[in-house]
Amino acid sequence: MIAKPLIDALPSGGCSASACGSSAAPEDMAPEVWAKVKDHPCYSEEAHHYFARMHVAVAPACNIQCNYCNRKYDCANESRPGVVSERLTPEQGAKKVLAVAASVPQLSVLGIAGPGDALYDWRKTKATFAAVATDLPDIKLCLSTNGLALPDHVDEIVAMNIDHVTITINMIDPEIGAKIYPWIFYKHKRYEGLEAAKILHERQMLGLDMLVARGVLVKVNSVLIPGINDEHLIAVNREVKKRGAFLHNVMPLISDPAHGTHFGLTGQRGPTAEELKKVQDACEGGAKLMRHCRQCRADAVGMLGEDRGQEFTLDKLPETIEVNPAKREAYRRQIEAKRELAAFARMAVKPAETKPGRVLTVAVASKGDALINLHFGHAKEFLIYRADALGVKFLGARKIDDQYCQGGLGEDSSLSRIVELIRDCDVMLCAKIGGCPRGELKAAGIEPSDAYAHEYIEPSIAALYAARCAEADADA
Structure with a gap:
């Protein structure tokens, strides 16, 4: 049931039922496109609250070298692209997919993202997809590539x-590409520097054009590297939109020296959250931006923001696997009902009248279903939203390196890092919060609140924003 405060509070720009979860396509999207993305957690911001993805690491070979990449195998402790615990054969990969599908009814997407390049290792990628499609026809297939081999x-x-x-x-x-890619391997020959970057650029644009012409949805990933391509990514965004890219994901460079990448070892820093947001905001009006990316491992399993890969290593897979299609279909029906309720919550509220220029930035602890339903101390990430006179907008997710509650106790060092992570936020919404973190957040100027526990995220933020504006007007 929708709480009464929410019914009077949604700022204009809030979602309609069709845009926010019902089975109907949004007004600005063709029904056939909506059918492709509505259950895809990476291509639909709304779907990532409900559906899971998995990557299988069957494609270790790569045809380019990136200064931000160091592919690691047999590694369970790092959460970033290019890292896997196990390299799999296509047969092992297909078996793992079936095991996950039997255990995780939320699974809707199988992706191959390496740990090398899915198209340079195309024979293995193709064999894996073919085996899975036969036994699990309801799963969506997708792949990631650097684009060099794509036109082929x-x-x-x-x-x-x-x-x-x-x-x-x-x-x-x-010229910028030469600072990112030291070499490529193309047509049995190694190219370096500017020549390599020119070939890669031409192949990427050709591949993008060819996919769009054939009706394939294309998401473009870009790694934001301060001082190298940060301002340039605005031009990249405009160009890929012109060529028909469906979505653009601007991701922060991960450059910890411990990862062993060239950029990490030479001191190239990653962007701050503010720098990332600045570039993303500057791209508004170009290709539609993806802001809910978690920069997943090449063997990630589960909902975005979680990784259950260690539950499904080869030694833990059962000998006999039986996927129950009826169970998967029943889950999808449950999800559709939840999405309808979330859509109703968004559409049932009325615009709040307020002065332009008022902004509220909110961090949310959530474990899914578009609800404020997670204890502060259990959060491994915060979802960040902005509320203003135009509506409530999702800005992105911020990962917490170490959650506050560990073994039932609060960890002071983790709390200080969490406070710093969301220091630019005005409010932190969660299902529950203890006295110590509540006090630390207040001292930092962040209002902690569990008043909207288990309510829908966006209408709750809208209600809070409307209440804040009413208070400001009363005090004026």
Whole structure:
């Protein structure tokens, strides 16, 4: 049931039922496109509250070197692209997918993202997809690529019904590309520097054009590297929109020296949250932005923001696996009912009249279902939203390195890092919070609140925003 305060409070710009979870397509999206993305947690911000994805690490070989990449195998402790615990054969990969599907009814997407390049290792990628599609026809197939080999495989991609492809495009100016890619391997020859970047750029643009022409949805990933391509990514965004990219994901460079990447070892820093947001905001009006990316491992399993990969290593897979299609379909019906309720919550509220320029930034602890339903101390990330006179907008997710509650006790060092992580927020909404973190957040100027526990996120923020505006007007 929707709480009464929410019914009077949604700022204009709030979602309609069709845009926010019902089975109907949003007004600005063709029904056939909506059918492709509505259950895809990476292509639909709304779907990531309900559906899980998994990556299988069957493609270790790569045809380019990126200064931000160091592919690691047999590694369970790092959470970033290019890292896996196990490299799998196509047969092992397909078995793992079936095991996850039998245990995780939320699973809707199988992706191959390496740990090398899915298209340079195309034989293994293709064999894995073919085996899974036979035994699990309801799963969506998608792959990630650097784009160098992409034009050679577009026909096969279409023939295999792979209707989601992600291309990592960090530049459209080869002069900038030469600072990111030391070499590529193309047509049995190694190219370096500017020549390598020119070839890569041309192949990426050709591949993008070919996919769009064949009706394949393309998401573009870009790694934001301060001082190298930060301002340039605005031009990248405009160019990929012009060429028909469905979504653009601007991600922060991960450059810890411990990871062993060239950028990490040479002191190239990653962007701050403010710098990332600045570039993302500057791209508004270009290609639609993805702001809910978690920069997943190449063997990630589960909902975005969680990784259950260690539950499904080869030694833990059962000998006999039986996927129950009826169970998967029943889960989808449950999810559709939840989405309808969330859509109703959004559409049932009325616009709040307020002065322009008032802004509220809110951090939310959530474990899914679009609800404020997680204890502060159990959060491994916060969802960040902005409320203003135009509505409530999702800005992105901020990962917590160490959650506050560990073994039933609060960890002071983790709390200080969490406070710093959300210091730019005005309010922190959660299902429950203890006295110590409540006091630390207040001291930092962040209002902690569990008043909206187990309510829907966006209407709750709208209600809070309307109440704050009413208080400001009363005090004026």
